[in-house]
Amino acid sequence: MFVTRLKLPLALFALPVLGLVVWSLAAAGPGQAKQTAGDQTKQEAAPQPAPPAEYVGSETCSGCHADFAPDKLAYHKEIDVVKRLSEWKGRACESCHGPGKAHAESADPKLIFSFKGAPAAKASQTCLKCHAQGLRSSGRAFDAHARNSVACGSCHTVHAPKAKPLLAGVPNGLCVTCHTNVKAEFFRPYRHRLVEGAISCIDCHNPHGSPIGGRTTAQFRASHGNEQPCLKCHSDKRGPFTFEHVPVRTEGCSACHEPHGSVNPRMLVRHQVRFLCLECHTTPGLGLPAGARPSGTAPMGQTPPAFHDLRSPRYRNCTTCHIKIHGSYMSGIFER
Ligand code: HEC
Ligand code: HEC
Ligand code: HEC
Ligand code: HEC
Ligand code: HEC
Ligand code: HEC
Ligand code: HEC
Ligand code: HEC
Ligand code: HEC
Numbered sequence: 580m581f582v583t584r585l586k587l588p589l590a591l592f593a594l595p596v597l598g599l600v601v602w603s604l605a606a607a608g609p610g611q612a613k614q615t616a617g618d619q620t621k622q623e624a625a626p627q628p629a630p631p632a633e634y635v636g637s638e639t640c641s642g643c644h645a646d647f648a649p650d651k652l653a654y655h656k657e658i659d660v661v662k663r664l665s666e667w668k669g670r671a672c673e674s675c676h677g678p679g680k681a682h683a684e685s686a687d688p689k690l691i692f693s694f695k696g697a698p699a700a701k702a703s704q705t706c707l708k709c710h711a712q713g714l715r716s717s718g719r720a721f722d723a724h725a726r727n728s729v730a731c732g733s734c735h736t737v738h739a740p741k742a743k744p745l746l747a748g749v750p751n752g753l754c755v756t757c758h759t760n761v762k763a764e765f766f767r768p769y770r771h772r773l774v775e776g777a778i779s780c781i782d783c784h785n786p787h788g789s790p791i792g793g794r795t796t797a798q799f800r801a802s803h804g805n806e807q808p809c810l811k812c813h814s815d816k817r818g819p820f821t822f823e824h825v826p827v828r829t830e831g832c833s834a835c836h837e838p839h840g841s842v843n844p845r846m847l848v849r850h851q852v853r854f855l856c857l858e859c860h861t862t863p864g865l866g867l868p869a870g871a872r873p874s875g876t877a878p879m880g881q882t883p884p885a886f887h888d889l890r891s892p893r894y895r896n897c898t899t900c901h902i903k904i905h906g907s908y909m910s911g912i913f914e915r
């Protein structure tokens with residue numbers, strides 16, 4: 580027990596130094612922390628011995644903070660019953676706010692850890708002590724939010740949640756309080772109906788970043804098998820196709836679509852389909868050996884064969900003939 584009491588404040592000082600230490604600590608659980616590789620770093624990094632950590636237990640806290648009784652803690656009631664957290668049984672308040680004896684005796688607010696005004700990294704490390712385990716959670720310590728000092732508490736609130744799980748608001752509204760440019764994109768003429776509630780930011784994004792090995796671009800949520808989240812709903816674009824249109828797989832959907840919304844029909848990145856196609860289909864003689872191609876051409880996609888008379892309106896709307904543009908089971912040129 581004594582080891583654990585010392586561990587918490589020490590860890591809080593050392594954790595911002597080495598995110599990975601948190602990780603291994605958390606994975607090992609409070610009791611085994613002494614054996615982890617990170618332990619030594621922790622000792623060296625601690626500026627000075629922490630004051631003795633003395634706990635009083637949750638009941639004492641709610642003696643004065645009647646509004647914050649342990650049984651009002653939505654999910655965190657479970658700290659008392661989860662086996663791997665048995666160190667914290669009866670001390671749920673102090674698992675987040677730190678040892679509180681000095682504060683409980685003096686009622687001095689300076690002697691207890693408050694999340695309000697605390698540096699983002701320190702506040703988040705407190706939560707990560709328990710919430711860093713597992714592949715699904717790994718992003719929380721390293722994602723764009725963590726790197727930009729957006730703490731857990733920017734989205735979560737422990738004592739007065741407005742939406743599940745412990746969120747300060749429903750995701751769409753919550754997210755656009757900061758991402759105002761994205762909000763504007765969902766008001767473009769061709770768009771996903773996010774404003775109407777038909778889709779949510781978190782259908783496509785993981786607010787905690789992608790797990791290791793997943794897609795990292797824009798914290799894309801990885802669906803089954805690390806495929807794009809789009810396929811969860813647009814499963815007809817999944818394939819596997821006998822004839823794939825290469826960029827659908829290699830570049831992803833956003834090579835051709837603006838996923839939030841667009842001024843162009845079908846949420847395309849270009850106003851006219853042919854301009855989209857011809858931006859890639861510019862390599863003459865693709866398929867020839869590298870030396871035989873005109874110098875400086877990259878193999879993006881080959882120029883349409885000469886019978887495509889691009890001056891004629893008939894040939895301008897490429898997808899009237901190349902109709903299965905995402906891939907085909909029948910035709911190498913996506914005719915059907
Ligand atoms: C003897 C009464 C008493 C006890 C027991 C007590 N507190 Fe407090 N606590 C106070 C008072 C008074 C304040 C200051 C309130 C204010 O400024 O509005 C306070 C403030 C706080 C704050 C805010 C600190 C800040 O910087 O604003 C937190 C967090 C807190 N208490 C948590 C706890 C926890 C956790 C426990 C149990 C370990 C606990 N308290 C036990 C009386 C108590
Ligand atoms: C899971 C972590 C966690 C647990 C457990 C927890 N708190 Fe908190 N507490 C917070 C956070 C985070 C805040 C900041 C406001 C919010 O997010 O709701 C806070 C805010 C407070 C405040 C308001 C002080 C301020 O900063 O203005 C008091 C008082 C408080 N907690 C007391 C308690 C008491 C008493 C318990 C035990 C019944 C407890 N807390 C359990 C995380 C926790
Ligand atoms: C002492 C360990 C501990 C600490 C510290 C802690 N939590 Fe938790 N948290 C738990 C447990 C236990 C649960 C309930 C079981 C579960 O769902 O994993 C939980 C549940 C949650 C949930 C809901 C999970 C779900 O699956 O829906 C959220 C969100 C959450 N905590 C956020 C936070 C935040 C934010 C902080 C920091 C302010 C924090 N926690 C600090 C142990 C902890
Ligand atoms: C940018 C906003 C945001 C930030 C920052 C954030 N979360 Fe979350 N969190 C969410 C949303 C939204 C959900 C619900 C996600 C879902 O249902 O897929 C969630 C879900 C959770 C859950 C339950 C589901 C799960 O994935 O296990 C836990 C636990 C959690 N967050 C903990 C944390 C912790 C700890 C931090 C800080 C290190 C944090 N979150 C930072 C928005 C955020
Ligand atoms: C408190 C402000 C805040 C809130 C709330 C917030 N974010 Fe962020 N978000 C940021 C900041 C700051 C960055 C990093 C800078 C940037 O890329 O814009 C970021 C980055 C991101 C990125 C990565 C962008 C990239 O280019 O890699 C995504 C995706 C994202 N946020 C989605 C969300 C989602 C989804 C939510 C709601 C669950 C949310 N954010 C809530 C502030 C916030
Ligand atoms: C239909 C899926 C989808 C939905 C819903 C969605 N996004 Fe995105 N978002 C994407 C994709 C795909 C990208 C990457 C675009 C690219 O590659 O340039 C992206 C990029 C981003 C970026 C980084 C680039 C930028 O535009 O700033 C942020 C931040 C972001 N999204 C936030 C949000 C927020 C906030 C919401 C909810 C209001 C949201 N997204 C809803 C798919 C989606
Ligand atoms: C949660 C389900 C869902 C996800 C995830 C999703 N979509 Fe959609 N998408 C829809 C629905 C439903 C429509 C039908 C149009 C509407 O809602 O008005 C649509 C419409 C579209 C359209 C326009 C169709 C038209 O006829 O104008 C395109 C293009 C599109 N989605 C691309 C994407 C891309 C790219 C992604 C991934 C970044 C994605 N979608 C993720 C549900 C989803
Ligand atoms: C090479 C460019 C390209 C890529 C990559 C691409 N699309 Fe498309 N997509 C198009 C074009 C062009 C259209 C319009 C077809 C038309 O004119 O009828 C379209 C139309 C759509 C539509 C509406 C019509 C329909 O067929 O349902 C949806 C939905 C859609 N795409 C989803 C996706 C998804 C999901 C992905 C990623 C898996 C994706 N697209 C990747 C070019 C592309
Ligand atoms: C992001 C780049 C990109 C865009 C945009 C794009 N393509 Fe492609 N396309 C390719 C690549 C790469 C291949 C495979 C290489 C190749 O053989 O040309 C390919 C293959 C094809 C093929 C199969 C024939 C072949 O040469 O293997 C057809 C037909 C085709 N594309 C038509 C279109 C049409 C029509 C559009 C517009 C709706 C379009 N492409 C948009 C990159 C692109």
Ligand code: HEC
Binds near residue numbers: 856898900
């Ligand atoms: C009137 C129908 C039609 C239209 C419109 C059309 N194509 Fe084609 N395209 C074809 C046919 C048929 C072939 C197959 C020629 C062959 O087999 O030799 C073809 C072949 C291609 C190929 C080469 C495929 C290969 O492997 O040889 C590309 C690339 C291509 N088209 C791109 C485009 C682009 C880009 C547009 C729009 C500017 C477009 N097509 C408009 C009918 C059309």
